[in-house]
Each structure stands twice: as C-alpha cells, then as structure tokens.
Amino acid sequence: MKAPVLADGDVAADVVIVGAGVVGAMIADQLAGEGQSVVMLDSGPRIDRGQVVENWRNMPIKSRAGSDYQGLYPQSPFAPAPLYFPPNNYIALSGPDGQSYAQDYIRAVGGTTWHWAASCWRHLPVDFRMKSTYGVGRDWPISYDDLEPYYCRAEEEMGVSGPHDAVLQSPSRRSRPYPSDMVPWGYSDTRFAEVVDPFGYNCVPIPQARMVQPWNGRPACCGNNNCMPVCPIGAMYNAVHHIQRVEAKGVLVLADSVVYRIDTDANNRVTAIHWYDADRRTHKATGRAFIIACNGIETPHLLLMAANQMNPAGIANSSDQVGRNMMDHSGFHCTFLADEPLWFGRGPEQTSCMVGFRDGAFRSEYSANKMILYNITRAIPATQQALKMGLAGQALDDEIRRRVAFGVDISISLEPLPDPNNRLTLSKTRRDALGLACPDIYYELGPYVHKGYDAACDQLRHIGKLFNATEFDITTKLNANNHLMGGTIMGSDPKDSVVDGNCRAHDHANLWLPGGGPMPSSSVVNSTLSMAALALKSADSIASILRKS
Amino acid sequence: MADSPAAGRFRPPRSWRRLIPAAALCLVGFSGSVHAATIYPAETVRRGHYLAMAGDCTACHTNPKGGTPFAGGYGIASPLGVIYSTNITPSRKAGIGGYTEYQFARALREGVRADGTHLYPAMPYTAYTGLSDDDVHALFAYFQQAVAPVDILAPKTHLPFPFNLRFSMVLWNAFFLKNARYEADPSRSAVWNRGAYVVTALEHCGACHTPRNLLMAEKTGRAFAGGPVEPWYAPNITSDPISGIGGWSHREIVQYLKTGAVSPKSQAAGGMAEAVSDSLQYLHPEDLDAIATYLETIPPVRAGTDTRAAFDFGGPAEFEAALRGVDTGQGSLASGAALYSGNCASCHQPAGTGTSGQTFPVLFHNTVTGANRADNLISTILYGIDRDAGGRRVFMPRFDDKSYIQPLTDKQISAISNYVLQTFGNPKVQVSIADVAAARNGR
Numbered sequence: 001m002k003a004p005v006l007a008d009g010d011v012a013a014d015v016v017i018v019g020a021g022v023v024g025a026m027i028a029d030q031l032a033g034e035g036q037s038v039v040m041l042d043s044g045p046r047i048d049r050g051q052v053v054e055n056w057r058n059m060p061i062k063s064r065a066g067s068d069y070q071g072l073y074p075q076s077p078f079a080p081a082p083l084y085f086p087p088n089n090y091i092a093l094s095g096p097d098g099q100s101y102a103q104d105y106i107r108a109v110g111g112t113t114w115h116w117a118a119s120c121w122r123h124l125p126v127d128f129r130m131k132s133t134y135g136v137g138r139d140w141p142i143s144y145d146d147l148e149p150y151y152c153r154a155e156e157e158m159g160v161s162g163p164h165d166a167v168l169q170s171p172s173r174r175s176r177p178y179p180s181d182m183v184p185w186g187y188s189d190t191r192f193a194e195v196v197d198p199f200g201y202n203c204v205p206i207p208q209a210r211m212v213q214p215w216n217g218r219p220a221c222c223g224n225n226n227c228m229p230v231c232p233i234g235a236m237y238n239a240v241h242h243i244q245r246v247e248a249k250g251v252l253v254l255a256d257s258v259v260y261r262i263d264t265d266a267n268n269r270v271t272a273i274h275w276y277d278a279d280r281r282t283h284k285a286t287g288r289a290f291i292i293a294c295n296g297i298e299t300p301h302l303l304l305m306a307a308n309q310m311n312p313a314g315i316a317n318s319s320d321q322v323g324r325n326m327m328d329h330s331g332f333h334c335t336f337l338a339d340e341p342l343w344f345g346r347g348p349e350q351t352s353c354m355v356g357f358r359d360g361a362f363r364s365e366y367s368a369n370k371m372i373l374y375n376i377t378r379a380i381p382a383t384q385q386a387l388k389m390g391l392a393g394q395a396l397d398d399e400i401r402r403r404v405a406f407g408v409d410i411s412i413s414l415e416p417l418p419d420p421n422n423r424l425t426l427s428k429t430r431r432d433a434l435g436l437a438c439p440d441i442y443y444e445l446g447p448y449v450h451k452g453y454d455a456a457c458d459q460l461r462h463i464g465k466l467f468n469a470t471e472f473d474i475t476t477k478l479n480a481n482n483h484l485m486g487g488t489i490m491g492s493d494p495k496d497s498v499v500d501g502n503c504r505a506h507d508h509a510n511l512w513l514p515g516g517g518p519m520p521s522s523s524v525v526n527s528t529l530s531m532a533a534l535a536l537k538s539a540d541s542i543a544s545i546l547r548k549s
Numbered sequence: 550m551a552d553s554p555a556a557g558r559f560r561p562p563r564s565w566r567r568l569i570p571a572a573a574l575c576l577v578g579f580s581g582s583v584h585a586a587t588i589y590p591a592e593t594v595r596r597g598h599y600l601a602m603a604g605d606c607t608a609c610h611t612n613p614k615g616g617t618p619f620a621g622g623y624g625i626a627s628p629l630g631v632i633y634s635t636n637i638t639p640s641r642k643a644g645i646g647g648y649t650e651y652q653f654a655r656a657l658r659e660g661v662r663a664d665g666t667h668l669y670p671a672m673p674y675t676a677y678t679g680l681s682d683d684d685v686h687a688l689f690a691y692f693q694q695a696v697a698p699v700d701i702l703a704p705k706t707h708l709p710f711p712f713n714l715r716f717s718m719v720l721w722n723a724f725f726l727k728n729a730r731y732e733a734d735p736s737r738s739a740v741w742n743r744g745a746y747v748v749t750a751l752e753h754c755g756a757c758h759t760p761r762n763l764l765m766a767e768k769t770g771r772a773f774a775g776g777p778v779e780p781w782y783a784p785n786i787t788s789d790p791i792s793g794i795g796g797w798s799h800r801e802i803v804q805y806l807k808t809g810a811v812s813p814k815s816q817a818a819g820g821m822a823e824a825v826s827d828s829l830q831y832l833h834p835e836d837l838d839a840i841a842t843y844l845e846t847i848p849p850v851r852a853g854t855d856t857r858a859a860f861d862f863g864g865p866a867e868f869e870a871a872l873r874g875v876d877t878g879q880g881s882l883a884s885g886a887a888l889y890s891g892n893c894a895s896c897h898q899p900a901g902t903g904t905s906g907q908t909f910p911v912l913f914h915n916t917v918t919g920a921n922r923a924d925n926l927i928s929t930i931l932y933g934i935d936r937d938a939g940g941r942r943v944f945m946p947r948f949d950d951k952s953y954i955q956p957l958t959d960k961q962i963s964a965i966s967n968y969v970l971q972t973f974g975n976p977k978v979q980v981s982i983a984d985v986a987a988a989r990n991g992r
Contacts, residue, residue, distance in 0.1 A: 049955040050891025051882050057890075058873060214935070214944035217953040222908070224895060232895035234946060234954030241953045248951075 002037040004252045009283045011252065013039040014546060016273060016287035018259045018302070021111020022528060023515045023535040024293035025242035026157060030539035031289075032249040036546055039285055040246070041257040041275055043079035043298075044108035047240075052114070053232045065380045069115045069229035070104050078258050078276060078434050079107045091297070092427060092440045100330055100478040101443040103297065109255050110240040111295070112482065113528070115229040117350045118209040118236045120160045121525030122151050122533075124171045124359055130417075130521045134364040136448065137417040138520040141492040142501040144173070147533050152176040154532035155207070158237040159215045162207030170204050170355045180211045183221065188344045189352040192373055192408075195466050201459070202356035206372070207529075209237030210348060217241070225377050227349040236348075257283075260436055262290075262306040262315050270315075270511045276434055288549065289510050289542050293535070296326070296484025296516040300424050301439045303488070303513075316488065316505035316513065321498050323424035325486035326441060327522045329413035330367075330449050330478040333374070334460045335381075336469035341405035345377030354410075357459065358524055367414040367452025370524040371460075378407035408467070410460065413524045414452045414478070416445055418486050445478065453478070483527040488517035502541035503534055510545075514538040589690035597691025600684050603751045603836070604677070605828035609634040619696050620644075621703035625671045626779075626991065628765070630708040632671040640698035653692070654685045659728055660718065667718035669706070670725075670765060679731035679750030725766035740835075744843025747836055752828070757783035757820055774850035780931070780988035781819035782924035784859070784916065789849030792921075796858045802841040806832070809936045809943070812907045814860040815916040816943070818929050822936035830938040852921055854977075859920045863913030863973040867900040885968025888961055892948070893969075901973040918974025923966055927980060927988045930962050949989060959985040 004013035015031050017024045020042035028038045055072035056064075063071055068085045075081060080090045082103060093101055105112045125144035130137035152175060155162070162178035163169055182205040185193075193203035210221040210231075221235040231238070247253055254275075261274035270290045276282055292299050300323040304314040314322050354371040362368075382403030391399050416422075422444060426437035457474055464472045491497025494506035503514035514535045516527045589597075601607075612623040612634075620643075621636040638644040645653060645663075652663040660667055660674035668674060680688075711717055722728075731750050733742040748754045759767040760776035768774075773793075775785035787793035794802065801811045809817035809825035817825050829837070868886045882888045890899065896909035903911035912918050917925045933947035948957045957965070959982045966980035 048882070050888060052891075053895065054872070054882060054887060054891040058875060214942055217946060217951075219944050219946050219954075222896070222904075238953075244951070244953055244956075 002035055003250045004037045004039040006252070009277070009281065011039045011254075011283070011285040013037040013252070013285065013287050015039070015289045015291065015542070016285045017041070017291045017293060018273060019111070019291075019293035019295070019298070019515075020109045020239065020243055020253055020255075021293065021295065022113050022158075022239040022242070023295070023531050024111075024291065025239045025246060026154075026532055026535045027291055027293065027512075027514070027539045027542070028246040028251050029157075029242050029249070030536065031543060031546070032246050032251045034543045034546070036543075038246070038251040039287070040243075040251060040253045041259055041273075041285065042107070042109045042111075042253070042255050043258045043294075044076045044081075044106070044255065045074055046109045046255050047073065047114060049230065049232075049234065052230045056226075056229055061380070065384065067228070070106070072229055073106050073108060073114065075107065076256050076258075076278070078256070078278070078280070078432070080432055080438075081105055081107045089430075090432070090438055092430065092438070093443065094440065095422075095442040095444045097330075097443045097445040097478065098441070100445065101326070101328060101441055101480055103328065103480050103484060104482045105295065105297065105484070107298070109243060109253065110238050113237060113239045115227075116236075116482075116528060117227045117348070117526075118158075119350055119526040120155060120158065120162070120207045120209050120529040121523075122171060122174075122207075123147075123521070123523045123525065123530055125173060126359055127521050127523040130363070134361075136364060138489070138491070140501070140520050141490060141497075144171075146501070147530075147537065148173070148175055150533035150536045151529065153536050154529055155179060157242070157536070158209040158529075158532065159211055159218065160207050160209050160237075160529075161211050163205050168204045170202075170358060178207065180213070180215070183208060183210070183212055183348060183351060185352060186343070186346050188342045188346070188375070189373060191340075191342055193352065196354065196463055199462065199466070200356045201354040201371070201463065203352050203373070204355050206350050206353050208348060208350065210235050221348055223347040225345055225347065225349055225375070228376075258434060258436075259292075259302060260305060260434070262302075262308065264308060264310050264315070264508065268310060268508055270508050280434065289512070289546060290508075291512045291514065291538070291542070293513075293515050295531070296328075296487045297424065297439060297441075299513055299515060299517050300487035301426075304424070304426050305436060311507065316498050316507045316511060318507050319495055319498060321420065321489055321496060323487050324420040324422070325418035325489045325520075326422040326424055326443065326484075327416045327418060327486040327519075329481040329483050329522060329524060329526075330416055330445055330453075331414070331481045332412050332453065332456075332475045332478055334371075334408075334410040334412065334464075334472075334474045336408050336464050336467065336472040337403065337406045338408055339406075339468035339470075342408060343405055344373065344375050344408065345379070345404065347375060349374075349376050351375050357456070362455070363415075365451065366447075366455055367416070367449050368524050369415075369452060369456045369459075370413050371456070372411040372413070374409040374411045376409070378404045378409065381409075382407055408469075410463075412456050412460070413481060414449050414456070415522050415524045416449050418489060418520060418522075419444070419446065422486075424487055449478075481526075483516065483522065485516040485519040485522045485527055488513045488515075490518035490520050501537075503538045504541065512538045512542060589694050593687050593690045594695050596684075597687035597689070598695060599831075599833075600688050600751065601691055602828055602831050603747065604688070605752070605824060606637065608823055608827055609671070610637050617697070617699045619692070620699040620701060622701075624704075627669070627671055629669075629712045631706070632669050632708070633704045633706045634671075636699060636701065636703045637692060638696050638699040639693045640700045642700045643702040644698060644700075645692065646698055648689075650686060650689045653689045654682075657685060657688070659726065660722065667715045667722070669708070669712075669715075669718070670721070673753040673756045675726050675767065676750055676753035676756060678726065678728055679746065681730060681746075684751075721764065721766070725764070738842075740839050740842050741846065743836065744839035744841070747832075747840050748843050752824075752840070754786070758786050771850055773844075773847050777924070778820055780924060780928045780991055782920075782922055783820065784920065784925075785850060785852070786844060787847045787850045788845055789851050791858050792852045792855045793847075793849060794844065795849060796860065799838075799841050799845065802844060803834075803837045806830075806837050806840060808938050808941075810910070813903075813911040813914045816910050816934070817936055818917075818925060818934045819932070822934060822943075826937045855921055857919070859916040859975070860914050862919030862975050863901070863915075865900040865902050865913065866972050869899045882961075883964075885964035885966075885971075888957075888965045889968050892955060892957065892961075893965065896945075901969070912969060913973040915974070918969055921975065921978065923970065923978050923980045923984065924988065926966050926969065926974075927962065927985055930957070930965065931985070931988055959983075959989065 014036040256278040386399040901912035934945040
C-alpha cells in the first residue's frame, strides 16, 4: 500500500484519476491493488444517502412526476450538472434533436451510479462490427471476445444478478456465469412474456447490479422500487462501494476538486493536471499515468477546455474527434391500460425487457430497439389521470387502484450511429462560477433512428392489440437516456479516432480516457457495464505499462 | 474493525463457515485415509462432530478471514490483550495430532496442554470441565479422525506482564476452576439435567452471559445475570421476569435458539448471531427443549433499577408529517427523527413497526431498544447483523466507517439511538457521542 504524497496542497502519485464514478473507482481499485499510489479527484461533493432520501421525499409532486432525478442531489457551486426543475441551462442544446440530448448526470463522488437502475447489459458481438456487418456506423478496434473477460470481471466487481439460463441471456456468449442468478420475475414480467413471446418479442430478464440475497456488505434488494433517484437501502451497486474499498487501500480521494488544466511535455506526455479546490485555490497533481474518467460529456469538455500550446485544439484532439460522435439511446415511451391487471411496480425498477428486435438484417436500414417493461410504480400517473376524471372519495381510490394494476409503461431505446456533426463544443459566451466555459451540444438524429422509431411503433401497436389496450399512447418526442457515448471515440487510426482499444489517447502515451466516450457503437443497451469493462481493460494496460517503467 | 482486537471476537460470520459442518461430515466418509492411526466407529465420530458443533469450537478455532477449519490463529480480544486460538487439527507438527486422549481431555477440562503449559481461560475449560468421559472421547475421535490436518502453527499469544507468566494460571485455576464432571441432580428430570449439562458445559453459555470478576473469572453468585462482551452486551438470561427471560414462553426460547429471532421480542446479533448460526441451530430438538427447560429454572437476578421487561417498552409512533414539506437543504440531516427517517425508516418503517412479515423487525417491544443499557443498539447500528439460520440469511448493513451504505458519525448514531430509545424503547437510557465512539473502538 503506497500513499500519494501531499505537499502544500499539491499531490504526487503514480496514478492520477479525474472522476470518482464507477470507471475511476474500479481503475483505482485495480491499480492500488497493484501497489501503485493513486489519487482521485472529483469535481463534486460526497453524498449523504439519508439526506438524498429525505430530499426525494420532500420534493414537490411535480418534480417527482417529472422524474427529476437531479434536483435532490447536492451540487458544488463550482461543478454544475444539468438541472431541469427549473432548468439551469448548464449545457446549451441545439440542432433539430437538441432537446433529445437533455442528460441527467451527477457530478459527485460515486457519480451517476447514485441514480441509475443498475442495468448491466453487454453489447452483442455484432455490435462491435456494425460497419463490416451492416455497412453503417463504425467497427470497434477490439472484438467482443477481447472484451468478454472484462465483462465477466465487471459483473463480478458490481455483483450482478443475471440469468443462468443461456436461453434468457442476451448475448449468451460468455465464459463465466453471472455472480448470481437473475432477480426472479414477478407476476407482471411472467404474464407479459407469456402474451408477447409467441410473436418474437423475446422477453429476457435485465441483468442488474443488485441481488436478492445479501452480497459483499450490501443488503438484499427488498423492492423499494426507488432505484432512480436513489436506492434508500444501498442494495444497488454504487461506485461509492469501490470508493470505500480504495480508501481502505490508501487511495486519496479529493472531493470538490475541479480539474481545468492539463500540462504536457515535449513528447506530449501528460505531466500534471491542475484543479481548483472548494475555496478556488489552485493545486497540481503530478504522476506517471493519468486517467480522465468523467464520462461522455465532462471528459471531452475537460479535454477541450485544457487546450495548451502543444495541443491547441484540445488535449488528445489531433484527430479533431474530441467531442464529436456524441451518442445516447434515443428513447420514447408507450403507455396503455391492459385488459387485465398486470401489477407492474413491484420489485426493482427494471426487471425485464423485450430484445426481439435488438438485432437483425434490418440494422443496415434502420435502428434496432430494446423495449424495457418499465417497472416504476404507476401510482403517480394513475393518480393524476384519476384526478383529471373529476373523481373523489372511494371512486377516486378505486380508479387509482385500477390504473395502477392495469397500467403498462414501455420504455424504448433506439440506437443512434456515430456522427461527427453531433458535437460538444465550448460555449463562447457562457461560463460557470469558476469562469470555465460551459459545454454546448449540437444534436441531430438522422433517418436511421427515425425509421427505427417507426418500426418500433408498429411493433408497439401490435403489442397493444395483444392486451386489447385502451388509452394507448406513444410519445413522439425522443427523450435522453443518460447513456453518454462517442465523445472520445475509439479506433485504430489516430487520424479519425481519439483512443485505442485500451482507451489510451493516441496523442499521449500516458493518458487514458475510459468510459462511455470511447464506445464506437451504442447498441441499444445501457452503457455502464461496457464502461466498467473498458475501465478494467484500461487498468490492465496501465498496470502492465507501470510495471515496465 | 476486523483487525481491531476487541472487535475480533464478534466478526461477521462468513457464509462459508456454515459449510464447515457439512465439509466435516464429508470427511467422515474417508476419514480413514486422513488419519489412519486409530479407527473410531463412525457413530462415535458423528457424535463427536455434533458435540464439536454444540461446543462451537469453530467460533474461535477457525479464523473467519479465510482460515481452514480448526487451524486456529484467530485473535480473540480479551481485556488483557489478544489471545490467539490454537490449531486443533490432527496435525502432529502444528496441531493436536500427537495428543493422547488423556492429554486432549486435560486441555479441554483443565486448560493444560500436552506440553504442560497452561491455557488462558479464553478457552472455556472452566465450562468444558463438566464434559462427560464419553463426550470427550467422541470429541477426540472426531478431531483425530474427521478433521483435515493443517501443518501451519497458529501465532503465539503474547500477553503483557504478569499475564504472560502462564504458570500464574495455576493459582487462577486453584481459585476458579472446579475440576469436576457434571453431576446429575437426581431431584430433577432427565430433561432438566440434560439442559444443565448442555448450558453449563457444552454450550458454555456462561462464558458470555455470566459477568466476570476483575480476574476474568465468572462470578458464580450472579450466574447468567448478563455481562459485557464489548462492544456488545450479553443480556441477563436468568428466570427473572423483568430483568431476565422469565417473561418468555418455553416455545419462544426454543425458537430463539433455533432461529435467532422471536418476533417481536428479540433478534440475535453480535456473538449470539454467531452462536445461533454456527452452533445452536444445529442442535437436536430435544437438546433445545432441554436448554429451555434448564434456563427457566436459573435463579432470578433482578437489576435494581428495572421495572419492566425489556420487551415491554414503547409502541408505534411517527413524526412523518413534521418531516415533510420542509426544505431539508443540502447540508446534513440534523435531528434524530430526520436521521432515522433517511437512514432507517425504509426498512424499519416510519412508525418503527418493521415490515408486515417482520423481515425487517419492529423496534418497539424489542429487547434491544427496551434494555436498560444501549450497547446492543449502538453496536447493531455500527456493525449490523449477519445471521444465518434455518436456511435464511438475515442481514442488516453496518453503518460504521466501513459501511457501503452510509458511514454515520458518532454524533449521528447517538442522535438516532436517542430518537429510537425515546420513541420506541426505554426512554431512561441515553446515548452520548462518547458512548458511540467507545463502541466504535470496540470498547
């Protein structure tokens, strides 16, 4: 166990990690385990779970009904993240689909694993070869099989429950079983699958980083149905679990530390990063290996902001691809009342998903989809609808109950392709409280996604018919899903990509940018497990380089 | 925590430890090849295995941090210093492989090793002294024949002067060791006598539940009146209806021993959770029945200030309305009520009722919150609960600085404790910040 050296507020360590979320924390754990001294800096504060739970309980119903998962989390005045109730306009969105990129993410120790649903999907093998298979998007420079052992390790690190039955796995190509069998299906999942599966919709259990038995200091999930915005009992994986572990290994974790500058030497190796502390004093961290793990928006944001004389377009940006190819699963919802009670809303918020159209020859023409049976209790929308009907007393109660029991909400994810025009840039006019440029994002979803939307709508209308749906509705605006990908894209050619297959920057031999940013294809599944797998792959490559030097 | 000596005694049971009895049973099948010197009848070995489980040898002699069964090396906290348990596998080099049955019996009953050195009374030989010859024989057969030998020596115990002088134990034993087998009381039933034997000798319940004097010997005049097992407290289990368990039904006592929980009265935590998980749950029903029969007759000891049974305090109460509709801001929760709501109420419910099936237990009418001291309340919050009985694992996360859920400060835990005591438990008990700090440090 080697500790970083602190002097006059500056730090010297073997490894300097910016961002204390799932990616940074896992890398810190691996490298501290290797005996390296590690310092982690996070722009935001440490979070008190009980406080956040109480904040959620005290939020106005309008915010809760609108899924405000941001407002209950404390923010550092120097590290804003997007807020929507009311909007803080930290990120200026533009382009025809700009509003479809209104993201939720948390800048705090633990990162956005504070309010995720813990879905731990793998990409399909074919998702790594979109260009060669379907002639669209990009191929990864690594294959599914290259990443597969890291997927296993990431699942083991996070304590994932997933189906042991290969028929229920998506994909089923895996070298080790899930650490625990799937979270058992409730009545809603079982009944829904029974009705739709004969038509090829293929309901599968969502692999998720929680268990129905105690695991590694975590209690069993008891179905608070509150994963987003916060698991009130800590049954769900949160990067703070790794933070706890690494601090016990001697890793120095500095909260409220906003990194803004990156120094490079004549060989373009990174020599130091600079940060502002909570009192706006500036400090410096020197090291041998540097990792920027701030995910798909804040990593490219920092790289562009940190442009220096040798790297005038931004750090790691000789390809001009930093901040381009921004992706997220474009989402929409389908709601209806079934002709039988299905009782969604018991157990964790996401338990099963239709993956029948996750892949197929059609992907050369239009986007695949996944359809999550959204398992968040329908109590709030049911109440709003029943109140709108003008009911009161027992009739109101009965109607709420009926709507909760019969209500269905399907959350659909579509797959955008990497497009260099979808781009994060630095605002020329807007600055944050430290005077640092805020991000601007231009976003336009092409016909690939819109045609995918149309195809999914046909499928949803068919599903609706299977349940003799009433009040059948499909949202028309595409919503964001907070799966930030593409901004520091991975490739084998330094001319058109930012990092290599180990997430190492082409431009800087000792800088790694793991997370969602490197992912060259988005698939239709949540990105966290892929981010964690890439983190572990990076950690291995960093460890072997540090061992040699 | 696991590294701090005082906490060592009450390590969280690891799930693999439950496998020990099963693994040991497997070994019985090919025991001849393990240790072929003497072949004991399978029935004797099986009985020895049962007795080893009832005696909970594994609690001390298996290191919970990945230790091999009975290889020792586990640091047991004592007020005098850390006492390391020895290797009791049949290894000739490092364990008791070279012991004769006579030497084995002397170690068990008199605290004297084969080489003549004295054991410290962390080894409950003052209880085991009551074991019958038959049982010692069966235990010997089990350890020699069914346990896999481990050739690794356990670390030596180094206590400070004068306790490092092991011959001082001679004097101690002269005062405190009554070297005699259990003698049946003919005026009592066979069941009672069996219970007395199991409680006083085999399960050595007094090791925790009987207070100790300054020389760490059990105070015989106050048998089973409760004692500190820091940072926990082993409660009074005499038949007193107020201070002891006189208000428990026979069935409740049996159920508690078997499962570690009687709703709503009490849930086993700390060392008792281990005793249930590792030992008591495996006892034959007739032995559990016998234990309860005996416990019900232990002379009552009343604590002077007690006026109500610990399970007789409190009722449902909540302050939910007062907590809602206010802006709690982004600082830290301040009041005990708010801290309880944010950290505890998701499971124990706002009114302290627990959940309907009592997976998460009620906090009123509960011996932990109604006790005349708060050790077990504080320690439960700090260290959580991990109990494994009847195929069901009961887990409450810890809230100390090793918590994955939320590390709470001494101040926060004291505020939560006081809120719980005032609202659901014994309102006369107060928890100071220093009390929590002491329990956090294992004191």
